[in-house]
Amino acid sequence: MTSLTDRFNSQTYKIKVSDIRQFDERVSSIKDMLKLTLGEPDFNTPEHVKLAGIQSIENNESHYTGMAGDLGLRKAVSSFMHTKYNVKFAPENEVLVTIGATEALSASLLAILNPGDKIIVPTPIYPGYEPLITLARAEPVYIDTTSNDFVLTPEMIEAAITEHGATVKAIILNYPSNPTGVTYNRKEVEAIANAVKKHNIFVISDEIYSELTYGDTHVSIAEYAREQTILINGLSKSHAMTGWRIGFILAPKELVGQIVKVHQYLVTSATTMAQKAAIAALTTGMNDAQPMKAEYLKRRDFIQGKMEKLGFKIAQPNGAFYIFAKIPAGYLQNSMEFCVDLAEKNRLAIIPGSAFGAAGEGYVRLSYAANMDKLEIAMERLTDYIHGQKSEELESSRTL
Ligand SMILES: Cc1ncc(COP(=O)(O)O)c(C=O)c1O
Incomplete structure (x- = not known):
């Protein structure tokens, strides 16, 4: 046997x-x-955020929230992202609260990838993506960015799409980057957005380090390629909240409507008290x-x-x-x-x-x-x- x-x-x-x-x-x-x-x-974790978590436990907020997350938190996410990064996503149906950026990534990749699909992955890259691509039976198309100081260019994207054609389903971006710390300015983000907008592909943009951008303010690709972007962020790095496990997805409602089903069957919803603490992080703690x-x-x-x-x-x-x-x-x-x-x-x-x-x-x-x-x-x-x-x-x- x-x-x-x-x-x-x-x-x-x-x-x-x-x-x-x-x-x-x-x-x-x-x-x-x-x-x-x-x-x-x-x-x-900032003191006032911890207190909001304690308060939530004291208030017996120990039940499930809605699948997409507590509406108060989705409103806070939407408003934070609008104020900070000039992107507009409706809290009612374009914001999804996840178990860290990690679950945002798994739910998104599982929702979009078919076996045999190709997904562009600039490298060196955070090692959390490839196993999810493998599990979905899809195939990474690597772009080596070392010769350009780890900066991805529109030409590199164009070349990869030309080579692999319509089997390319998506591209993963991560900036500021783990592991290189490299990030993109407004002009560069706009140029990448223009390259992807020519093609009917998803842009999974992991911007979890956005609040830790030195120099110019972070620019989200969702500002330029909103219709195809699945924007991922969360509180792990910005608010030193890795253990609270709060992340979020922002995307057009048609995309969130599909991803939320995968999210439901993976996790039901994010932890309620952590979501309540997250509201404090994104409102009174927006500059934490x-x-x-x-x-x-x-x-x-x-x-x-x-x-x-x-x-x-x-x-x-x-x-x-x-x-x-x-x-x-x-x-x-x-x-x-x-x-x-x-x-x-x-x-x-x-x-x-x-x-x-x-x-x-x-x-x-x-x-x-x-x-x-x-x-x-x-x-x-x-x-x-x-x-x-x-x-x-x-x-x-x-x-x-
Ligand atoms: C680029 C990147 N994405 C996602 C994650 C995971 O974040 P979270 O703890 O919110 O799941 C990390 C954590 O190191 C990361 O570096």
């Missing part, structure tokens, strides 16, 4: 344990490890991200400065809280080997670039969602490693 472990959906076997997990397993037994691996804010952003910016400048001095090349990160750096020549170029060696020799854990797709090979990702004391120690350890490797190299060349 075949074992039940051989009888899963064949796509399940194709989903791999991520390089991030593999790396973590390899280094987690090392003592006194300093980890800059986490993709979540190190700040606490500002002080966190100011802190992230200082950290970015510190890390970027130190790493560039050590010879790492970094495409300008203008958002999120990551540095994606090219490993300098003369050091281990395989990113997994580099990160394991650094962890074993100098007790600093950072993520191999290969975790973000083949285009990320040769790079490393650091998260600066950690306090300055930690970041200073991290940079000392990285400096010791880089200098140590240099002297090892000199030593071996002398003995030759």
Whole structure:
């Protein structure tokens, strides 16, 4: 008799344990490890948001909300997104509250993808998308953006669509980007929108880091390509609320009307008390991200400065809280080997670039969602490693 472990959906076997997990397993037994691996804010949820959550529990708000989410929250989402990003979506039928951006992505991808469909995925990219595409039996079409400092251009999109034709169903955008921190200005967003508007494809735009944009204000692609955009956002990064699991989808009503059915059968609705707390986050707390952003910016400048001095090349990160750096020549170029060696020799854990797709090979990702004391120690350890490797190299060349 075949074992039940051989009888899963064949796509399940194709989903791999991520390089991030593999790396973590390899280094987690090392003592006194300093980890800059986490993709979540190190700040606490703002006090007034926590109080709104407590109040909701006290008020016995322990029942389901409507499928698409509490109407008060949908109104708050709609108004927040309009005020901040000049996009207009009706709270009644164009906003859907999800279990984090993650469920927004699963519900959207499951709702739109047929087996054999192709979906454009610029890389390096957040590793949360590909497994969902695989589960839907669709196929990613990768665009490697490394040669253009991780900036996707309309020409790249055009070339991919020309090559793959009508089987292209959608494109995924993520800006500011995890892992590169790269984002797009108004002109660039408009140009990408013009490229996609020529084609009848969905734009799944994961803008979860929008509130953590340094310099110019974030521009949503929904401002320019509203009719085909499934805009994804949430409170995980803006309000340091990863554990509350609140995300949202904004899209034209015809699209939300389809996605909401998938959402219903995946999760019914998001957690009620978390939704009530989210109202506080988006109304009285609409600028809660500002002080966190100011802190992230200082950290970015510190890390970027130190790493560039050590010879790492970094495409300008203008958002999120990551540095994606090219490993300098003369050091281990395989990113997994580099990160394991650094962890074993100098007790600093950072993520191999290969975790973000083949285009990320040769790079490393650091998260600066950690306090300055930690970041200073991290940079000392990285400096010791880089200098140590240099002297090892000199030593071996002398003995030759
Ligand atoms: C680009 C991107 N999208 C989505 C998510 C998931 O967000 P959430 O915690 O709201 O599900 C993350 C988390 O790291 C992310 O970096």
